[in-house]
Amino acid sequence: RLEEFLKKEVDLELSTLPEFEERVIDFSEVEELMNSINTIPAPCAPVINPQAPNAATGTSLRVCWGLFSDDTVECYQLCYKPVSNERRSDEQAEHTLKVKETYCTITNLLPNTQYEFWVSALNVSGISPPSERAVYVTAPSPPIIKSKKIRSCENAALVCWESRDINPVDSYMVEL
Secondary structure (H helix, E strand, O other): HHHHHHHHOOOOOOOOOOOOOOOOOOOOHHHHHHHHHHHOOOOOOOOOOOOOOOOOOOOOOOEEEEEOOOOOOOOOEEEEOOOOOOOOOOOOOEEEEEEEOOOEEEOOOOOOEEEEEEEEEOOOEEEEEOOOOOOEEEOOOOOOEEEEHHHOOOOEEEEOEOOOOOOOOOOOOOOO
């Protein structure tokens, strides 16, 4: 049988209809649904920590915060300004920094000055509400000893100094 089959001429022409319909399928609704499933929600507000001991120098502050959720965060926006009772616009300017970590050391600050800090979290979906505001204080500048006014006797010494700070200092520690 195989031999007979192979001797036959086989017509391989397929009969097809020359008219094909061009069908365009609209996937916009499906695409929209898929995009809504993969969308990351905007993060919740971070929680700023109170000032930690030894987190300040005369010109810098280390500020820390955290998230109490599993939000996806690309970076944080840390804002700060000096706290002042006076209304000077140049000193009241708000500063904004973009930070990848949950902490930041801010430099070039004034000694013995209060600063107000708040932070927001950012991702592709948007920005979180700002955290509560926290007040941090830089350390006072070291006082200047007035060497011409130093007096001493056998059992006592008089040492005078003056503060370089604009804001009053609570107390001084004298070490012998």
